[in-house]
Amino acid sequence: MSHDPLNVITLVSVGAHPVTGRARRAEQDARAVDLGLSLAGKELHLLHAGDPQAEALRAYLGMGLAEMTVLQQPPQADVLPALGNYLRHAGAQLVLTGSQAETGEGSGMLPYLLAEQLDWPLIVGLAEVESVTGGVAQVLQALPRGQRRRLQVRLPFVASVDNAAPEARQSAFGPARRGQLQQQEVAVVEDALLEEAQLQPARPRPKRLKVIKAKTGAERMKAATAKASAGGQVLTDMTPEQGAEAIFALLRGEDVLR
Amino acid sequence: MSDIIRRDPRSEWIARNRLHPLHASLQALGASWVGPSGLIRKNPHAVAFVGPNGLKRIDRSGAQQGGGGKRASISAAAQLPLHIIEQPSFHIVVVPDMVGGRLSSHDKDLLGLASMLAGSEGAVVAVVFGEHKESAFDTAGVDRLLHIQGEAFVGYTPEQRIMALRAVDDQLAPRHWLFPDSRTGGGELGRRLAAKLGERPATRVWQVADGQCIGRAGAGQQDLARRAPRLILAAAECADPVGETRHEVRAIELEGTLAHSLTRIDNLGAVAVDPALTPMAEAEFILSGGNGVRDWELFHQAAEVLGATEGASRVAVDDGFMPRDRQVGATGTWVTARVYLAVGISGAVQHLQGIATCDKVVAINKDPGCDMVKRADLAVIGDSTAILQALIERVSEYRQGDLRDVA
Ligand SMILES: Cc1cc2nc3c(=O)[nH]c(=O)nc-3n(C[C@H](O)[C@H](O)[C@H](O)COP(=O)(O)OP(=O)(O)OC[C@H]3O[C@@H](n4cnc5c(N)ncnc54)[C@H](O)[C@@H]3O)c2cc1C
Numbered sequence: 001m002s003h004d005p006l007n008v009i010t011l012v013s014v015g016a017h018p019v020t021g022r023a024r025r026a027e028q029d030a031r032a033v034d035l036g037l038s039l040a041g042k043e044l045h046l047l048h049a050g051d052p053q054a055e056a057l058r059a060y061l062g063m064g065l066a067e068m069t070v071l072q073q074p075p076q077a078d079v080l081p082a083l084g085n086y087l088r089h090a091g092a093q094l095v096l097t098g099s100q101a102e103t104g105e106g107s108g109m110l111p112y113l114l115a116e117q118l119d120w121p122l123i124v125g126l127a128e129v130e131s132v133t134g135g136v137a138q139v140l141q142a143l144p145r146g147q148r149r150r151l152q153v154r155l156p157f158v159a160s161v162d163n164a165a166p167e168a169r170q171s172a173f174g175p176a177r178r179g180q181l182q183q184q185e186v187a188v189v190e191d192a193l194l195e196e197a198q199l200q201p202a203r204p205r206p207k208r209l210k211v212i213k214a215k216t217g218a219e220r221m222k223a224a225t226a227k228a229s230a231g232g233q234v235l236t237d238m239t240p241e242q243g244a245e246a247i248f249a250l251l252r253g254e255d256v257l258r
Numbered sequence: 259m260s261d262i263i264r265r266d267p268r269s270e271w272i273a274r275n276r277l278h279p280l281h282a283s284l285q286a287l288g289a290s291w292v293g294p295s296g297l298i299r300k301n302p303h304a305v306a307f308v309g310p311n312g313l314k315r316i317d318r319s320g321a322q323q324g325g326g327g328k329r330a331s332i333s334a335a336a337q338l339p340l341h342i343i344e345q346p347s348f349h350i351v352v353v354p355d356m357v358g359g360r361l362s363s364h365d366k367d368l369l370g371l372a373s374m375l376a377g378s379e380g381a382v383v384a385v386v387f388g389e390h391k392e393s394a395f396d397t398a399g400v401d402r403l404l405h406i407q408g409e410a411f412v413g414y415t416p417e418q419r420i421m422a423l424r425a426v427d428d429q430l431a432p433r434h435w436l437f438p439d440s441r442t443g444g445g446e447l448g449r450r451l452a453a454k455l456g457e458r459p460a461t462r463v464w465q466v467a468d469g470q471c472i473g474r475a476g477a478g479q480q481d482l483a484r485r486a487p488r489l490i491l492a493a494a495e496c497a498d499p500v501g502e503t504r505h506e507v508r509a510i511e512l513e514g515t516l517a518h519s520l521t522r523i524d525n526l527g528a529v530a531v532d533p534a535l536t537p538m539a540e541a542e543f544i545l546s547g548g549n550g551v552r553d554w555e556l557f558h559q560a561a562e563v564l565g566a567t568e569g570a571s572r573v574a575v576d577d578g579f580m581p582r583d584r585q586v587g588a589t590g591t592w593v594t595a596r597v598y599l600a601v602g603i604s605g606a607v608q609h610l611q612g613i614a615t616c617d618k619v620v621a622i623n624k625d626p627g628c629d630m631v632k633r634a635d636l637a638v639i640g641d642s643t644a645i646l647q648a649l650i651e652r653v654s655e656y657r658q659g660d661l662r663d664v665a
Contacts, residue, residue: 106475115453145540146541151525197483208495233636234631244645256597257656258528
């Protein structure tokens with residue numbers, strides 16, 4: 001289905017490589033940019049709040065865009081007010097974000113708070129925009145296990161993109177060099193959280209062991225020697241039809257036949 | 259039954275012999291047990307037993323031996339003590355995911371965390387939307403159950419649910435809100451509520467202790483330690499599930515009626531996705547074939563009719579019947595399907611490893627003694643071709659019946 005080019009803004013951040021920790025484009029944000037490009041083409045608008053000198057931002061421009069707006073913010077700032085103020089007057093119909101940042105707190109709250117601040121509806125896990133007619137968009141939402149759900153939502157809205165969205169295109173070096181980072185000075189609000197919380201290197205989580213709750217020696221013995229699984233129902237000596245009926249009943253009960 | 263007391267020397271002997279395989283089943287009802295109110299009751303007459311020479315003996319080691327004279331029927335499973343909170347001084351509210359209408363293991367971990375936070379003063383409240391099939395809320399640690407039903411909460415309805423949860427917040431003023439930080443609903447609902455209430459939540463929390471909580475931050479390379487906020491989105495295995503107590507599951511109601519807001523998101527329902535395109539590691543329902551499949555055309559047809567993602571054992575792959583990326587097991591894909599239907603697969607360890615996390619395993623096999631049948635929740639013994647044929651017919655019949663109902 002074709003639709004008029006939408007006015008789309010994608011919010012991007014600086015990511016970190018999962019192994020080396022080196023700054024790079026964030027995986028989910030790149031997918032959001034890709035989705036934005038398929039909706040708005042070259043008209044897609046990129047927005048970042050943070051350091052306008054960050055080289056990693058250029059990787060987004062290398063995906064085929066000439067410029068990006070950067071709201072200048074120090075590293076410890078709360079970027080939400082700045083983004084909210086900008087978006088309120090930007091006239092966007094759709095704001096795309098990743099669903100979780102790769103650096104910092106990474107709580108995934110930004111799209112929710114932004115939607116709340118702007119009083120727009122929020123779609124979580126956007127996979128595809130199917131059509132836009134008369135100010136109403138029909139979209140597909142990604143669910144776990146590769147499932148999809150169709151939703152209808154009024155424009156303008158905020159949507160977050162997760163790893164179920166189509167893979168992002170590669171970034172080309174030349175356009176990334178040539179692209180412009182337009183910086184804007186905006187007010188800064190300090191984030192209070194980092195005063196009381198501290199970031200530390202992730203500790204590996206202990207593996208949960210199988211706990212045997214036995215009060216007597218006999219029970220302990222039984223738990224130690226019993227087969228891991230007692231086994232279920234075994235149907236022998238029946239016609240294929242009866243067997244099929246039993247399997248069918250189980251599949252119905254588990255609700256996997258759609 | 260007659261009341262004549264007869265001695266059964268054999269069972270007495272078994273009851274004394276701790277190494278006998280039937281020993282455990284012949285232990286008489288103990289001299290003490292947990293009464294319905296949770297108190298320990300004792301029967302002073304049952305302290306002694308009659309020894310082999312006919313004399314009454316008392317065993318002071320605590321592990322009483324010997325039969326109780328009469329052949330006692332095997333006692334029912336021991337009741338766990340009931341935990342009663344009459345007047346809770348605060349509430350801990352948990353909103354479980356209820357995938358498939360039942361508490362998931364993630365939900366149970368969360369309830370374990372909740373009862374840890376509640377201690378002996380607070381009450382754990384579970385908020386459940388719509389229909390459910392769960393019957394074990396009591397042993398999972400739910401003191402109060404708030405069951406919110408109605409047309410408005412069927413299916414995907416985040417906006418209405420947030421309205422209801424706000425009403426719960428007003429009514430109970432919970433000390434903590436706990437959500438599972440999962441992709442199956444809890445992560446979204448929790449964050450929506452946090453934005454609505456203006457509370458800053460702690461996310462991906464994996465440990466809560468002494469008012470401090472630790473959660474993963476960024477892309478998982480760092481941890482964030484902070485004071486435990488009111489709203490906590492916890493990861494799986496954040497705490498051990500409740501195991502030692504039973505809880506009341508007293509029903510509570512939402513006071514006042516919920517105002518129906520205009521919704522801005524309309525749910526048009528699930529979209530049919532091609533099961534062949536879902537990655538096997540994520541697929542919900544897998545039909546897997548092995549060396550016992552004789553007719554591969556039929557197998558593919560069955561997968562299509564059932565709407566299942568196809569998988570295979572290594573032998574089927576090596577023989578060229580299935581592509582390599584469909585192999586399930588140690589050297590293939592580790593699957594997480596809810597239902598795994600194994601046709602003609604013997605269940606070698608390398609294969610069973612790959613399906614360790616599957617919920618329900620169904621086996622179709624000729625050999626009733628093979629390991630896959632032992633692992634399966636339901637095993638049908640017979641020829642794979644005939645059973646697949648019958649299954650295809652049964653399911654197509656059901657599908658057609660469905661169409662007729664709709665028309
Ligand atoms: C290092 C290593 C790694 C391996 N990794 C994997 C792995 O990742 N995944 C994997 O699957 N295997 C793996 N294997 C191979 C594994 O050990 C087994 O050989 C293999 O899983 C057996 O496949 P199967 O069950 O299909 O075949 P078989 O063991 O031959 O079993 C066939 C079954 O079909 C039944 N049957 C036969 N005819 C019929 C019929 N007409 N109707 C109904 N039932 C019938 C039989 O009773 C039997 O139970 C690995 C082996 C090694 C050494």
